[in-house]
Amino acid sequence: MTLIGTSIARTDAVEKVRGQSIYGVDVGMLGMLHGCLLRSPVPSGTITRLDTTAAIAMPGVHAVCTSADQPNTRAGWVLCEQRLFATQRVRYEGEPIAVVVADSREEARAAVDAISLEIEEVPGVDLATAMVDNPSSSLVHPEWETYQPLAGPETDHPRYRNVAAQMSSEPDDVDAIFEEADLVVEDELVSNRQYQAYIEPKSAVAVFAEGRYTIHTASQYPFNVRDRVAQFLGIRPSSVRVIGHTIGGGFGGKLDAALEPITAFMAEKTGRPVRIANDRTEDLLTCPSRENAVVKIRTALDKDGTMVARELLCDMDNGAYSAESIWLASLPLHIAKGVYEVGPTRVISRLHYTNTAPTGAFRGVGGTYLYAAIERHMDSIANTLGIDRRQYRLDNLLSDGDTLLNGQVLDNASTLGKAFERLEEILPWDETNGSKGPYQGLGLGGCVWLTNPMPGQATVKVNEDGAITVITSANDNGSGAVTMGITQIVAEEFSVNPEDVHVTSPDTDVTGYDAGSQGSRTTHIVGRAALDASLKVKEQLFEVAAGMLEASPADMDLVNGEIGVVGAPQSRISLSEVAAAATWTTGPIVAAASYTTPPVDFNPACASGLLFPTMPTPSYHAHMAAVEVDPITGQIEVQRYVVVQDVGRAINPTGIRGQIQGAVAQGIGHTLYESLQIENCRYLERTLENYRLPLAVDIPTVEFILLEEADPEGPYGAKGVAEPPIALVSAVIANAVSDAIGAPVTRIPITPEDVLEALSN
Amino acid sequence: MNSVSASVLVNGRSVTIDGHGATTLLEFLRNSLGLTGTKEGCSEGECGACTVLIDGQPITSCLYPVLAAEGRHVETIEGVSEGSDLSPLQETLITAGGIQCGFCTPGFVMTLTALLRKQPNPTGEEVANALAGNLCRCTGYSQIVEAAISLSGVERKS
Numbered sequence: 001m002t003l004i005g006t007s008i009a010r011t012d013a014v015e016k017v018r019g020q021s022i023y024g025v026d027v028g029m030l031g032m033l034h035g036c037l038l039r040s041p042v043p044s045g046t047i048t049r050l051d052t053t054a055a056i057a058m059p060g061v062h063a064v065c066t067s068a069d070q071p072n073t074r075a076g077w078v079l080c081e082q083r084l085f086a087t088q089r090v091r092y093e094g095e096p097i098a099v100v101v102a103d104s105r106e107e108a109r110a111a112v113d114a115i116s117l118e119i120e121e122v123p124g125v126d127l128a129t130a131m132v133d134n135p136s137s138s139l140v141h142p143e144w145e146t147y148q149p150l151a152g153p154e155t156d157h158p159r160y161r162n163v164a165a166q167m168s169s170e171p172d173d174v175d176a177i178f179e180e181a182d183l184v185v186e187d188e189l190v191s192n193r194q195y196q197a198y199i200e201p202k203s204a205v206a207v208f209a210e211g212r213y214t215i216h217t218a219s220q221y222p223f224n225v226r227d228r229v230a231q232f233l234g235i236r237p238s239s240v241r242v243i244g245h246t247i248g249g250g251f252g253g254k255l256d257a258a259l260e261p262i263t264a265f266m267a268e269k270t271g272r273p274v275r276i277a278n279d280r281t282e283d284l285l286t287c288p289s290r291e292n293a294v295v296k297i298r299t300a301l302d303k304d305g306t307m308v309a310r311e312l313l314c315d316m317d318n319g320a321y322s323a324e325s326i327w328l329a330s331l332p333l334h335i336a337k338g339v340y341e342v343g344p345t346r347v348i349s350r351l352h353y354t355n356t357a358p359t360g361a362f363r364g365v366g367g368t369y370l371y372a373a374i375e376r377h378m379d380s381i382a383n384t385l386g387i388d389r390r391q392y393r394l395d396n397l398l399s400d401g402d403t404l405l406n407g408q409v410l411d412n413a414s415t416l417g418k419a420f421e422r423l424e425e426i427l428p429w430d431e432t433n434g435s436k437g438p439y440q441g442l443g444l445g446g447c448v449w450l451t452n453p454m455p456g457q458a459t460v461k462v463n464e465d466g467a468i469t470v471i472t473s474a475n476d477n478g479s480g481a482v483t484m485g486i487t488q489i490v491a492e493e494f495s496v497n498p499e500d501v502h503v504t505s506p507d508t509d510v511t512g513y514d515a516g517s518q519g520s521r522t523t524h525i526v527g528r529a530a531l532d533a534s535l536k537v538k539e540q541l542f543e544v545a546a547g548m549l550e551a552s553p554a555d556m557d558l559v560n561g562e563i564g565v566v567g568a569p570q571s572r573i574s575l576s577e578v579a580a581a582a583t584w585t586t587g588p589i590v591a592a593a594s595y596t597t598p599p600v601d602f603n604p605a606c607a608s609g610l611l612f613p614t615m616p617t618p619s620y621h622a623h624m625a626a627v628e629v630d631p632i633t634g635q636i637e638v639q640r641y642v643v644v645q646d647v648g649r650a651i652n653p654t655g656i657r658g659q660i661q662g663a664v665a666q667g668i669g670h671t672l673y674e675s676l677q678i679e680n681c682r683y684l685e686r687t688l689e690n691y692r693l694p695l696a697v698d699i700p701t702v703e704f705i706l707l708e709e710a711d712p713e714g715p716y717g718a719k720g721v722a723e724p725p726i727a728l729v730s731a732v733i734a735n736a737v738s739d740a741i742g743a744p745v746t747r748i749p750i751t752p753e754d755v756l757e758a759l760s761n
Numbered sequence: 762m763n764s765v766s767a768s769v770l771v772n773g774r775s776v777t778i779d780g781h782g783a784t785t786l787l788e789f790l791r792n793s794l795g796l797t798g799t800k801e802g803c804s805e806g807e808c809g810a811c812t813v814l815i816d817g818q819p820i821t822s823c824l825y826p827v828l829a830a831e832g833r834h835v836e837t838i839e840g841v842s843e844g845s846d847l848s849p850l851q852e853t854l855i856t857a858g859g860i861q862c863g864f865c866t867p868g869f870v871m872t873l874t875a876l877l878r879k880q881p882n883p884t885g886e887e888v889a890n891a892l893a894g895n896l897c898r899c900t901g902y903s904q905i906v907e908a909a910i911s912l913s914g915v916e917r918k919s
Binding site for chain 2: 018
């Protein structure tokens with residue numbers, strides 16, 4: 001092996017650094033019209049007047065559509081609740097009410113302004129209101145009982161009134177243990193909403209012809225867009241073709257359809273290509289951001305300080321409609337004990353409808369604040385007991401063969417111990433803790449994370465000139481999973497230069513299903529599929545070459561782009577010769593393979609409403625942070641940040657570094673700066689001017705060590721690497737700040753005001 | 762609005778401005794000249810994806826009226842490399858791992874190109890401060906800063 005573990009440049013680097021890549025927003029067509037949406041200016045109310053007469057008469061306008069024109073369908077990722085346009089009720093600020101399509105965007109916008117809209121506003125439901133659930137609560141969806149799960153009524157999950165999903169795990173003996181406990185420690189953490197804030201706002205271009213819709217978009221998950229468009233329009237998925245373009249960042253915010261269904265609908269209405277693009281405020285107001293949540297946690301301890309039982313209650317804000325959050329409501333069960341032995345654990349997780357924008361997946365999903373709650377709680381317990389925080393963790397750490405609360409066995413959990421140990425090489429705990437100055441603090445924590453198991457597919461062909469094409473809808477959201485990971489794996493298999501491997505862009509008409517760039521799955525899942533397809537292709541090559549060389553295929557190898565008999569260097573033929581010969585004799589050389597992670601054993605009786613049942617392909621991590629707070633301004637500086645990460649196998653170290661550094665930066669943003677504050681169900685932050693993203697001056701250079709605990713199923717042992725490094729950032733920074741100010745941190749983000757208030761007490 | 766006729770130098774080539782008073786330089790570059798390497802991320806001068814140089818100074822082209830560029834020299838990402846050769850900064854951005862999704866990259870290249878002409882041997886702090894107007898959501902910045910400071914001592918054209 002030569003390429004695996006080397007830092008080749010990403011294959012799209014040159015076009016990106018020259019500004020030549022075609023992103024979603026760069027796609028245009030001759031004859032294309034432009035759409036603009038009328039979005040609800042209020043979070044909750046009833047539409048009492050919607051008159052589009054004046055808009056239709058405006059210059060350049062081709063069509064105006066509202067709920068009066070929409071198909072009679074409901075759409076949704078898990079639960080079908082949504083319609084194309086708000087119908088009578090509006091449920092969040094920014095919800096589409098009408099669309100205008102015109103010759104230019106300016107004309108469309110002017111016509112939107114000419115629509116006469118009146119809404120009788122009613123007080124909205126926010127998370128605090130929703131959490132006080134009772135039969136007389138005002139409901140975001142009075143018709144909630146009529147909604148059907150996408151996969152059929154038999155797949156329905158526990159839900160009621162404003163609770164879109166509830167997952168409960170209630171072992172019998174928890175209450176009894178709490179009653180007999182020598183000590184009970186309780187904590188609470190409130191986490192605010194975080195916007196993905198990718199730099200490319202969302203857009204879509206759609207064309208309708210011959211009964212089919214072709215959609216150009218920069219989606220993380222083109223097949224999901226295909227399915228959602230089909231649901232909204234009441235057509236079969238195969239009537240929709242989604243073509244993926246370069247993505248200007250996603251981080252989970254571009255997994256579900258956004259503008260595509262309405263754009264497709266209007267392409268049919270007008271018979272012309274239609275483009276709709278968000279401006280930044282529309283994008284911010286409607287993006288499925290990381291949900292705000294409240295986590296309450298308490299642990300029962302015996303006289304030795306051993307954790308003997310736990311209870312964790314998690315209330316999450318679903319927003320007005322659900323995306324995959326219904327699945328993600330299972331996550332608290334998997335994270336409730338953290339990476340420690342804690343005894344029987346009750347977990348109740350509730351996902352609440354509110355009159356705010358639908359929330360969704362943002363890298364690390366709820367893991368960021370759940371691990372923050374749990375690792376804060378671990379500090380709290382250790383401090384209460386007067387035991388060193390690191391030592392208390394090590395004393396209770398999971399090891400090989402221990403289980404998660406779902407009964408899933410963690411065969412390699414001892415990697416956690418190695419991870420904590422390796423932190424010492426960079427930032428020795430006792431020494432650093434002992435030499436802290438005033439207002440300096442240290443925090444640490446550990447986690448287990450998954451690699452998304454969902455299916456992928458790759459077709460590999462050898463062109464007659466010896467170059468390799470990989471045809472797949474796996475896409476590179478910027479992570480390098482395609483332009484480094486898959487490319488490198490295939491180049492290695494064929495022993496060719498990475499420049500001789502070309503991977504296509506996503507196209508749902510052309511490739512097998514792909515579950516999108518999410519959950520660090522692409523290198524692991526599609527890398528494996530591409531590897532398997534490559535092995536099949538090599539068999540074909542060896543068969544053809546054996547005929548050409550009058551040898552046995554079993555004796556062949558492929559080295560430096562040449563095929564021959566092992567140990568016979570004088571008679572080798574190039575990949576291109578074999579591929580060209582094959583093309584004109586047996587036919588072109590091409591093979592396909594699919595892969596999805598095999599199901600993981602667990603105990604289905606462990607919980608009700610468990611829709612996301614296991615943590616497949618677990619990897620193990622420990623982080624440490626050193627901070628200093630300014631007692632005058634309350635500002636927090638992250639001075640050192642250390643990651644020890646289990647990657648399975650490092651395919652491209654520079655690529656992995658990019659994921660670690662980038663994830664920690666987003667985590668620092670989440671913990672210290674970024675917040676969509678909700679007041680009267682409206683966001684206070686509405687532009688990038690007041691939504692405070694981290695800048696270059698805010699982010700330290702993250703120090704890291706990679707552990708290579710190979711996964712037997714992953715390509716060359718690789719596990720997912722992009723998502724885990726954000727999971728612990730809030731946890732360890734909150735612990736470090738708490739250590740620095742000598743007071744608990746109970747809110748994320750931690751603001752300078754919070755710091756000053758704690759210091760003044 | 763009345764159209765006016767004026768000209769501007771874009772990447773060394775004189776072009777006629779066809780915009781009216783409200784047209785931004787960004788719209789002109791992307792829509793009239795087809796120079797789509799300059800990106801629109803926020804339209805409010807916050808993200809820096811639309812950064813171009815005017816007479817060597819980085820500006821956010823989404824807020825800059827195209828008519829204000831009359832008679833000036835505008836440099837965009839398309840003008841940074843000479844022929845098939847990348848600039849040294851572009852090369853080091855690649856090797857340092859300073860590019861992920863790449864949407865912000867043209868803006869970073871322009872801001873840093875201006876900085877390096879003025880200050881060929883910047884410190885990390887100087888680079889980070891110069892990047893106060895450029896947002897990157899993918900990389901976490903360090904690799905970009907390293908790319909710029911690694912050019913210390915490299916001979917480059919002004």
